[in-house]
Structure formats: structure tokens, C-alpha cells
Amino acid sequence: xxxxxxHLHGVCxxxxxxxxLAAAAQAGEVQVAVAANFTAPAQQIAAEFERQTGHQARxxxxxxxxxxxxxxxxxxxxxxxxxxxxxxxxxxxxxxxVAGSRFTYAIGAxxxxxxxxxxxxxxxxxxxxxxxxxxxIANPKTVPYGAAAIxxxxxxxxxxxxxPKFVQGENIxxxxxxxSTGNAELGFxxxxxxxxxxxxxxxxxxxxxxxxxxPIRQDAVTLVKGKDNPAAAAFMDYLKTPRAHAIxxxxxxxxx
Amino acid sequence: xxxxxxxxxxxxxxxxxxxxxRLPGRGVTALFGPSGSGKTTLLRCIAGLERPSRGRLxxxxxxxxxxxxxxxxxxxxxxxxxxxxxxxxxxxVLGNLHYGLKRSPGARxxxxxxxxxxxxxxxxxxxxxxxxxxxxxxxxxxxxxxxxGPQVLLMDEPLxxxxxxxxxxxxxxLERLHDELDIPLLxxxxxxxxxxxxxxxxxxxxxxxxxxxxxxxxxxxxxxLPIRLGEDAGVVLEATIGAIDDEWHLARVDFxxxxxxxxxxxxxxxxxxxxxxxxxxxxxxxxxxxxSSIQNRLDGIVDSLGDDEHPGLLLVRVQVGTxxxxxxxxxxxxxxxxxxxxxxxxxxxxxxxxxx
Amino acid sequence: MESWLTNADLQAIWLTVRLATxxxxxxxxxGTPLAWWLAKSRAWWKQPIGAIVALPLVLPxxxxxxxxxxxxxxxxxxxxxxQSLGLGTLxxxxxxxxxxxxxxxxxxxxxxxxxxxxxxxxxxxxxxATLRASPxxxxxxxxxxxxxxGFVTAGILSFAHTVGEFGVVxxxxxxxxxxxxxxxxxxxxxxxxxxxxxxxxxxxxxxxFSFLVLLAMYLWRPGKRKGI
Numbered sequence: 001x002x003x004x005x006x007h008l009h010g011v012c013x014x015x016x017x018x019x020x021l022a023a024a025a026q027a028g029e030v031q032v033a034v035a036a037n038f039t040a041p042a043q044q045i046a047a048e049f050e051r052q053t054g055h056q057a058r059x060x061x062x063x064x065x066x067x068x069x070x071x072x073x074x075x076x077x078x079x080x081x082x083x084x085x086x087x088x089x090x091x092x093x094x095x096x097x098v099a100g101s102r103f104t105y106a107i108g109a110x111x112x113x114x115x116x117x118x119x120x121x122x123x124x125x126x127x128x129x130x131x132x133x134x135x136x137i138a139n140p141k142t143v144p145y146g147a148a149a150i151x152x153x154x155x156x157x158x159x160x161x162x163x164p165k166f167v168q169g170e171n172i173x174x175x176x177x178x179x180s181t182g183n184a185e186l187g188f189x190x191x192x193x194x195x196x197x198x199x200x201x202x203x204x205x206x207x208x209x210x211x212x213x214x215p216i217r218q219d220a221v222t223l224v225k226g227k228d229n230p231a232a233a234a235f236m237d238y239l240k241t242p243r244a245h246a247i248x249x250x251x252x253x254x255x256x
Numbered sequence: 257x258x259x260x261x262x263x264x265x266x267x268x269x270x271x272x273x274x275x276x277x278r279l280p281g282r283g284v285t286a287l288f289g290p291s292g293s294g295k296t297t298l299l300r301c302i303a304g305l306e307r308p309s310r311g312r313l314x315x316x317x318x319x320x321x322x323x324x325x326x327x328x329x330x331x332x333x334x335x336x337x338x339x340x341x342x343x344x345x346x347x348x349v350l351g352n353l354h355y356g357l358k359r360s361p362g363a364r365x366x367x368x369x370x371x372x373x374x375x376x377x378x379x380x381x382x383x384x385x386x387x388x389x390x391x392x393x394x395x396x397x398x399x400x401x402x403x404x405g406p407q408v409l410l411m412d413e414p415l416x417x418x419x420x421x422x423x424x425x426x427x428x429x430l431e432r433l434h435d436e437l438d439i440p441l442l443x444x445x446x447x448x449x450x451x452x453x454x455x456x457x458x459x460x461x462x463x464x465x466x467x468x469x470x471x472x473x474x475x476x477x478x479x480x481l482p483i484r485l486g487e488d489a490g491v492v493l494e495a496t497i498g499a500i501d502d503e504w505h506l507a508r509v510d511f512x513x514x515x516x517x518x519x520x521x522x523x524x525x526x527x528x529x530x531x532x533x534x535x536x537x538x539x540x541x542x543x544x545x546x547x548s549s550i551q552n553r554l555d556g557i558v559d560s561l562g563d564d565e566h567p568g569l570l571l572v573r574v575q576v577g578t579x580x581x582x583x584x585x586x587x588x589x590x591x592x593x594x595x596x597x598x599x600x601x602x603x604x605x606x607x608x609x610x611x612x
Numbered sequence: 613m614e615s616w617l618t619n620a621d622l623q624a625i626w627l628t629v630r631l632a633t634x635x636x637x638x639x640x641x642x643g644t645p646l647a648w649w650l651a652k653s654r655a656w657w658k659q660p661i662g663a664i665v666a667l668p669l670v671l672p673x674x675x676x677x678x679x680x681x682x683x684x685x686x687x688x689x690x691x692x693x694x695q696s697l698g699l700g701t702l703x704x705x706x707x708x709x710x711x712x713x714x715x716x717x718x719x720x721x722x723x724x725x726x727x728x729x730x731x732x733x734x735x736x737x738x739x740x741a742t743l744r745a746s747p748x749x750x751x752x753x754x755x756x757x758x759x760x761x762g763f764v765t766a767g768i769l770s771f772a773h774t775v776g777e778f779g780v781v782x783x784x785x786x787x788x789x790x791x792x793x794x795x796x797x798x799x800x801x802x803x804x805x806x807x808x809x810x811x812x813x814x815x816x817x818x819x820x821f822s823f824l825v826l827l828a829m830y831l832w833r834p835g836k837r838k839g840i
Contacts, residue, residue, distance in 0.1 A: 065804035134704055139787065142804035167704045167786025170800065177678075178786065183685040183703040305738050329741035330749075336742035342735050346757040355753070356743030404744055 028055040028231030031076055033067045035083035035218065037108065037145070037172045037190045041251045042081065048247070049238045055231040063171045065142050071096055071223060078226025079235055081105060081218065083172075084144040088221035101222035105239045106253040108216035109191035110148045110208040115180050117204050124206035126186065127158050135165045136178040136187030144216045145172050149188035151213035179203075195252035210254075218253075258282070258316055260408070260440065264301045265310040266294075266464075273297050273308070273464040279457065281316055284434050284441045286455035286472070288448075293461040295444045299410050302442065303336050304329035315408065333362075335401030337411040341393035343385035349396050350381040356404040363405030371402035374436065375429050391422035395429060402437075409433070409441045415450060430454055448488040452476075452532045453611040477580040479562025479571050489564075489571065490534035491582055492611070497527045509610065513577020514554045518608040530611040535571060537607040538583035542593050544602060552605040556581065558597055561590075570595075574603055581605070621814050623790055624798040631706070631794060632774040635713040639721040639770050640763075642714065647725035648751070662726075669719050673779025680712050681784050704786035709794075712784055713774045720769040728762020729755060765829065772825045775818075 034042045039061045046057040064083040071077055071091065080097070082088045085104065091097040112127070114120045119132075126132070138146035146168070153159040167183075169175030172190050179187035180202075188208075194201055220239060226232030238244055245255055258281035266273040273294040279285050287295040300306040302313060304320070304327060313320040320327045335356075343352050353372070357363050372378050375395040385393060394414055401409060414430075415423045427450070433441065434454055445451050451458060451472070458475050460468040468475050477491045498510035500520055507520040509531050516531070523529060539550075540558075556574035564571050570590050572583045581603060585595070595601070617625070650662055668676060683690045684702040691701045702708030732755060740750040756763070778796040785792030787801070795818060802811035 063804060065806060068806060069803060133700075134786070136786070139801065139804070141801060167788060170782055170787065170804070174783070177681065177783075178703075181681050181685045182687050183681060183701060183784075184786075303742060305741070329738070330744050330746050334742065336739075338735065338739065340735075342739045344736060344739070344754060344758075346760075355740075355745075359744035359749070400743065 028229065028234070030055060030057050030078050030226060030229060030231040030235050032057050032059050032079045032081065032235065033071070033075075033077040034059050034061050034081045035064050035067075036061050037083055037192055038081055038106065038218065041106075041192065041247050041253070044247045045239070045244050048243060049235060052243075053231075053234050053238065055234055057231075057235055063142070076225060077223055078229055078232040079220065080223055081220045081239075083108075083216075083218055085217040085219040088219040091221060091223070096224055098222040098224065098227050101236065102219050103240075104217045104255075105220040106218045106248050107255065108145065108148075108218055109210070109252055109254060110145060110152065110188055110213065110216065111191040111194060111205045111252075112186060112208060113179055113189050113194050113203060113205040114186050115182055115203040116185065119185060120204040120206050122206060124156075124208070126206075127153075127156065127162065130161065132185040133165060134167045134178070134184035134186070135162050136167050136169060136175045136184035136189075138172045138175045138188070139168050139170055142170075143172055143175075144218075145175075145188065145190050148208075148213040148216050152188070152208050155212045191252035195250075197250055198252075260302075260316065261312070261314040262298070262302060263310070263312040264298060264308045266297060266301070266306065266308045271297075271464065273301075275461070275464075275466045277459060277466055277469055279442065279459070279469075280440065282438070282440050283456035284443055284454050285457040285459060286451040287442060287444045287459050287461060288446065288451050288455075289461035290446060292463075294464040295446075295459075295461045296412050298461065299412050299442060299444050303334060303410055304332050305336075330359075333405075333407040335404055335406030335409045337394075337398050337401050337409070337414045339413045340417050341385075341390070341397040343388075343393055343396060343400075345385055347385075348381070349377065349383050349385065349388070352385065352396060352400050353381070353403050356400060360404040363403060367405045368399070368403040371399040374402070374432055375399045389422070390418050391425040394418065394422075394426055398429070398433075406439060408439055409437065411441065412444045413446070414443075415445075415447070427453065449532075449611075452492045452609075453530065477573060477582060479560055479573050479582070487536060488534065489536070489582060489584065490532060490538075491580060492530055492532050493579055495529055495531045497523050497525050497529065500525060507610075509608065511579055513575075513579035516552045516554075516605055516608045518610055521610055523610070532609040532611055533581055533605055534607070534609075535582040535584040537605060538574075538581055539604045539606070540572065540574070540583050540585060540593065540595065541602040541604065542599075545604070548604070550604045550606050552608065554581075554603040554605070556601055556603045558595055558599045558601055560597060561595070574601060576603060617813060617817070618810070620789065620793075621795075621798060621810075624793055624795045624814070625817070627706075627790060627792075628775055628794040628796075631709055631713060632771045634710050635717060635774045636721075636767055636771045638710065638714050639717060640767065643718065643721035643725055643766065643770075647722045648729055648755070650722065650726045651729035665722050666719050668716050673716070673777070674783065676716055677712070677780040677783025680715070680780065684708060684711070684784065703784045704788060704792065706791050708784055709781055709792055712780045713777055716777055716780050717770045717773045720773045721766045724762045724766040724769060725759065728759035728765075731762075732758045764832065768825060768829050772822060776822065 042059055046059055049057055064087050067080060068087050080088060088097060088102050092099055092102055112120055112124050120126050137149040140146035140150045153162055167178055169178055175187050176189045176193045178184040179189065191207060194205055220236060222232055222236055249255065260279040260281060263276045264273060275298060287298060289295050297306060301308050301311060312322050319325050320332055344355065347355060353368055357368050375398055377395050377399055380388060380392055380396065415426060443454060455472045458472050459466055473492055493511045495509040495511040497507055498515055499508040505520045506517045507523065508515050508517055554576045556576040559573045559575045559580060562571040564584060568586055570585050570587050572585055572595060574581050574583060650658060681703060682688050685691045686701050694700065694702055702711055736754050736758060737750050740754045745753060776796065781792060781794055782797055787793050787797055795814060799811050799814050
């Protein structure tokens, strides 16, 4: 009496499947929603995180407001790296995030930037000169960097003079795009967008002093869906390591 | 220079047309041939709807096309009737009739009035094309073409899309055109009865070439032509109603060379009409055959012999007075009767069609 | 209405209507000859041109928006041209949005017109020629009336598609009130700012409008005609 061969194949396949599933469960996986301005550092951090812990971090990038709407409607994110501190607080209050898990993972810096090499001076005097047609800012209603830009201009008493020249990006990435294509001569962007390894990548910029606006706190929070996932906890912990801090600051963010 | 000189060469994949013709500047000229023979294409070349690779068109002394000249269709003083009426659906009957009239500086409103009267469409003017019957639509299309005051009327099988009843409805109008118009009419057809009834002149096309061109009666009576009429082979004669026999309801038609009796169709004595005598309805005898149901008998002399399509058959042309008739015989009976050129024969005509 | 929608909403709606109307009118002028050429030409490059016209149907708005931002910008070919003509650059202006919308809605104008012109066939045009109408005369007196249903469809689709346009406007508009903040962008802003009640109101207006436009198109049946 012989076993029919297809049966034997079936047994082998099942064994393989069980093995793979077990390995995956051991390594763990975490779904992370990342604010668009933090895209580049998040990718580096995720790579290091995977190398050191064996867990996988699956990153989605987007606007904070959109993530909020998605999370409220059942999106499968487990960790949220927001572009602000109000949205994570709101999620926590509404019971959509794990209470007490919230912390500031980075503080964004605002920069006045131009793709032209000599337009922006080290003091931002160019704003007073008015020698530009368009000033790009992120939508202040929805993007913290946009709100910070308005605050800065108010402090400098330049809001009324510059407002007619505003063009608004829906997010900080689009604001960067308006400036980088030259359609807007100037724009308030995130320092992280124009910094690589601590240096300005292109054009000319004025790093807006932190005293001109409220700090742009970017908070991270564990969402209810990631409550019991060890990989989620591991990712949150990893964000606080010196290695992660080094990556974050190299992109122009500060931590305190 | 009152005639129409056409040279037209077209070389399309799977179709070639190569004709060089002189067409009379008056009367009805039929462009006759089987489908695919190039008759419609020739008509479209004359209208400027096709542009031949090499062509020359001289219309009554006006150059419509030569090496340097190309008169576009809308600048040629012609009227064109398509196979389907092709009335503009967004215009009323009157709107259709006015369309060309408005755009023809030379045309006068009286021309349109005459066309409306000639085609009997006065009661249709306010209607929309989609409420007309097929025959009515085609009559409107003909009137529309006449309204521009054309110097030549081109008709591309205007009856082909109609059923028999509609054809019978339109044919009398076409005959009125033939009788009353003083412009030449080029008429494409593959129907021998239409040609026999309407044409004065015939051009026979086959495989893109003109195989015959001449006056209708003469050309139909030619035996040397490959006119593949088959059952329709025969002659057309101009005749006059000579007498009416009220007792037997018969009419006598007189033609040059004799007379024949046919059914009385109510035409008055003296009326001019065409008669058509098909070759299959004509038999020959060498002596008087004695009493017979065939009462139309004429004396004639064998003029010539020609091949029929079938090897067992023969076409024989007989001179009767100044007219000619064609008879179709089997080769065997011709041999047994000793039919040969110059031989006197008795001609028996079984049936005559009065084209009216 | 005023109490229900904010002034900013009304401004956005009015801007949207102005943009869609301007775009549709320009598209009629540009799309009609283009559609006619596509319907009648036998040139070998007719198919490539047809494919280019259809591109906005398949390209994501972000691709079109990005290319437009670059091309219309100060370093782009079109931007250099408009600057040399003394017009400045087009992004962040109403006319920049019009240019973008014309490109983005082009297939919605050209394709229904092309289909309508093709459906006419050669015969009515030949008939017109035998009735002394020049080609231009034929176009206006025969082709346009016979293609009228196509014109209505093309106009409605172009208008509605421009009203519904979002991605391209977002990318080259700069979200300037009264200039480039159209209704769809306004809704997006509301959603982003988590002002869902405002978003709902304006979104409902858009929904009802779009439904009515499509309903009108489905109900509108030109009288069926035969005989040509």
C-alpha cells in the first residue's frame, strides 16, 4: 500500500506554511502612520529598527488630518507619528490611543527657504524687502508648520504686508514643491526638508529662531489597535534611543 | 462643344476604373453595368466626389478637371441624387429644398416651384423627412437637386433602395424629367427595364471599362458586345400607338418597319411610346408556320449572328424594315433552319412590353 | 442659502462655476476643430494625437499637476514663454487653473464630439457639397446641427468634470481665496481641519449638483431621426 503523492506534497506544504507563520509571529510587525514631514528620518529609523530588533515596521506617509480621519474610521494603524501635538492628544482623549503612551519624538524647526542661492539672507530681511511675488506657506489651519509661519510673520509685524502674496500648500511637501519648482520665490518649509546630515542641501535659507513661534511639537502615540503588539511597543521604545535621536537631529529637528 | 468629355483613371486596391468617354449634352444617358463595374464611381468622379489619379473632365466647354484644374463639387453646376434620399434630418422638406437654392446664385425660385410641381411634392413641404415614405423622400431629393438650377443632373440608382411599388410610384416622375428637362441626365442603373424605359444613350461598363457607348436602340441591337443581359437581352424601339381594337382590348404599336399588337394600356392613338422586345420572345421561321397563337408576325432578313452566353444558344439579328429585332435560338434549330446572313425569315413576336 | 453656507463657501462655489464655464467655452473653441480633424483625417499621426488627447483620462491628476507646475513655472518652457510675453507665470492664477482645466478636461470635450462627427458619416457632407455648400458652410449648416447631441454631452461632461477637478487645482492653484480655492479644495480643507459639519454641507451641494447634471444628461434624449 502506497500513499498517493499529492497527499505527501500537501503535508510538506502545510509544514512549510506553519514554519513561516511561526517565524513571522516571532519577528513581529507594526503598522506605523507617519506625518509626511518626517518621511526621510522615519525610513532610516525603520531600517535600523529592523536590523536591531528583527521586527518589521510598515510605514505609511500622509497628512496628519487625513490620518486622523482614517484612524477614526477603523484604519489598521498601530503607532502614529503625528506632525503636531494636538491630534495625538485628541485621539487619546477619544479613547482611540493608549493612555500614557504619548511623547514628543521630535520638535520641528521652521525655515524660510528659496531655491535661489542668494535670495534669503541669514536674518530673513528679504521678507521686509518685498522683492518677491509669491510666498509659499503650508495651510495654517491644518499644518503646524503653516501655523508657525503665521505666528512668525505676526511677531515680525509682516503679516499684513505679506498676506496678499501667500500661496498655500495643502501640506508641507506641497509647499516645498512650490518653492523648489521656482513658482514661489520664497516659502516657509520644514528645516528637515532642506537638511541632510546637518547641512543645507540646496538654495538659501534662514532658520527661523524658535522664539518667534510656539515649538512645533511632533508627538507619537500608540493606537488602540497596537496595544497588545510587542512590535509596536518596541518601535515606540526605539524612537527614544540615542541612535534614533541621532538620526532625528541630523535632519534638522531638535529634541528639547 | 455641347457634350461631356470624361477621362477617368482610378487605381484602388481591388478596383480599377479606366474610361475615356464622350457623353451627349442632352437626353438621358444610362451608365449601365453589374455591381462593381465602376458606374457609381464614374458618376462620383464626374461630380467631384472622387478624385481620380488621372482625369480630365470637359463639361460643355467648361474645364472641371485637367492637369492643373480641380473644381470642387460645390463649384460644379450639377445636381446629384443619391441612392438613398439622404435628406437632412434637421431640416423640413422645404428647408431641404431651400438648402441648395439659397447657395446657388444662378438658381431662380421658379425653378424650385417647377421642381415641386414636376415631382408632386407640394403637399409635403411642411413635413419633416422622417415622416415621409421612401418614395416621397426620393422625390424630395430629386426636387432638391433640381432646385439648384443644375446644368446636368446626376442620379445614382435613385430607385435601387425602393420596393417595386415605390419604384412604380417614382418612374412616371422620372419620365416627366426625361420629357421636360432640357439638361442632360446621367443615370446609373443595373436594372435593364429602367434603362429601356428612360435612357436615350447608354454606356455599358464592365470591370472598370466602358465596353459600349452609343444611342440606346443601336447599342442594344449590337450583337458583338458582351452585354451580359442574359434573359434581358433584347431591343428597344421608338413607336407610336397606331390603332386601338376596343373589342379585343388590344393596341397596335407602329414602329419604323412594321407594327405589333399588344395589350391596350389606355394610351390614346398617336401617343409616342417605347416598346421593348426581348430576344427570348422572338422566334424565327423559314416558311409561314400556319395558324398559331402568336399573331405578331413580321417579314425580315437575317442581318447577323452572334454568340450568346450559353454555348447551345445563338443570338440572331433580323432587319425588319429600318428596325432591328434580336431573336434567341438554339444553335441546333438555327442549323436545321439554315439560318444565315441574308436569309429571309418570318419573325414571330410572342410578347411586347410597352414602356409606359 | 447664505445662512447655510459661509461666505467663503459661496466664494468657492462662484469661483468653481466661473472656472468651469470659462474652461468649457474655451474647450468648445479648441475641441471642436480638433475633434473634427480626428473624425475626418486619414493621416497616420491621427492615432498618436488621439492617444495624447485621451491621456488625462488615465493619468493621475498628480502627474498632470506636477508637469504643469514645472512647465508653467519660471524655468519651464511655457513659463518662459508667458514671461517673455509679459504675462508672468501662470501657477497661482485663475488663468493658470483655466489652462490646467482645459488640458485635464480635453478628452471629455473631444471624445463625445469626435464620436458625434464620426456618426454623421460622409453622405450628408457629400449631399451638402452637391448643393453648393463649401466645406466650411457644410460644417456649420450640416455637421454642427447633426452633431448637436454630441455638443450637449461634451459641454455637460467638460463642465461637470472641471467642477469635480481637484488634484490638479491643488497642485498648481496655491489655494488662494477667490483665485484658486474652488469648492473641491474648500471641502478638502474642511476635512483636513476636521471641520466635518462644514465639509458635509458643501459636499452635499456638490453631490446634489453632480447628480442633477448626470440626471439631466440621462433624461435628455434628442428626437430620434431617420432617413439620412
